[in-house]
Amino acid sequence: MSAIQIDNTQVEQFQKDGVVVIRGVFKDWVEPLRRGIEHNMQSPGDYGKNYTQDGQQGHFFGDYCNWQRIPQYRDFFFKSPAAEVASQLIDSETVRLFHEHVLVKEPGTTQKTPWHHDQPYYCVNGNQLCSLWVPLDPVDQSVCPEFIAGSHRWGKWFVPTKFTGLQYQREGENLSVMPDIDNERDKYNILSWALEPGDCIAFHYLTVHGAPENLSDQRRRAFSARLLGDDAVYAARSGETSPPFPGLKNKLEPGSPMNTEEFPLIYGD
Numbered sequence: 001m002s003a004i005q006i007d008n009t010q011v012e013q014f015q016k017d018g019v020v021v022i023r024g025v026f027k028d029w030v031e032p033l034r035r036g037i038e039h040n041m042q043s044p045g046d047y048g049k050n051y052t053q054d055g056q057q058g059h060f061f062g063d064y065c066n067w068q069r070i071p072q073y074r075d076f077f078f079k080s081p082a083a084e085v086a087s088q089l090i091d092s093e094t095v096r097l098f099h100e101h102v103l104v105k106e107p108g109t110t111q112k113t114p115w116h117h118d119q120p121y122y123c124v125n126g127n128q129l130c131s132l133w134v135p136l137d138p139v140d141q142s143v144c145p146e147f148i149a150g151s152h153r154w155g156k157w158f159v160p161t162k163f164t165g166l167q168y169q170r171e172g173e174n175l176s177v178m179p180d181i182d183n184e185r186d187k188y189n190i191l192s193w194a195l196e197p198g199d200c201i202a203f204h205y206l207t208v209h210g211a212p213e214n215l216s217d218q219r220r221r222a223f224s225a226r227l228l229g230d231d232a233v234y235a236a237r238s239g240e241t242s243p244p245f246p247g248l249k250n251k252l253e254p255g256s257p258m259n260t261e262e263f264p265l266i267y268g269d
């Protein structure tokens with residue numbers, strides 16, 4: 001019997017909508033992850049970025065792939081219920097760690113996170129895939145990332161977009177252009193929630209999402225855990241991936257399981 005049991009209706013909702021909110025599941029991890037993020041922001045890694053563009057106010061910090069040097073991040077993957085939650089949602093016997101992505105929007109940040117989905121810039125193919133976006137501050141619904149219900153099943157892959165708004169270069173990948181969602185919001189079922197620290201939004205790598213500015217007076221610190229299930233395989237893209245994972249193409253053939261040291265098994269065997 002699992003220590004954590006995700007409600008069947010939540011599993012069904014994840015499968016149907018490509019996104020589901022799970023309340024309170026990481027409340028014991030809020031303080032450790034806040035400490036990890038503080039350390040991370042004082043000492044960014046090689047990929048640490050300020051996504052804030054010229055003319056925008058505030059500060060939108062991002063960084064990823066630091067779990068090997070920040071103990072609180074590593075512990076989250078290996079000791080929290082994250083892997084178990086993912087295994088149930090994506091119906092997978094195994095879960096591997098892909099990477100973590102830290103996203104901090106300070107109060108008064110006018111920069112939006114553009115509408116996008118993640119898989120076209122990840123070096124991964126497969127369907128048993130999910131991210132767990134864990135807020136570490138109270139999040140008003142006006143600040144919460146927004147997700148388009150069912151978009152993971154549109155059968156479309158969109159040209160990948162950077163958080164700065166620029167597009168990745170791609171050739172011959174049969175990608176579609178992201179529709180102008182903000183100007184046609186009533187055409188879509190857009191989901192978002194008011195959140196407490198330690199809640200979690202679980203979403204599929206193909207679920208279209210974006211996030212508003214943070215005009216509240218609260219920080220919006222988030223830890224997004226990227227996880228891989230049984231059918232995840234290495235994919236070679238025609239251009240830059242995010243994260244870059246340099247050297248991976250010398251280790252893995254396209255279509256082979258992601259069983260290298262970069263992506264340790266954290267659930268099952």
Ligand SMILES: O=C(O)CCC(=O)C(=O)O
Pocket residue numbers: 101103113118131133145209210211222224
């Ligand atoms: O936190 C944000 O602003 C965006 C989150 C996101 O795009 C993600 O976790 O994939």
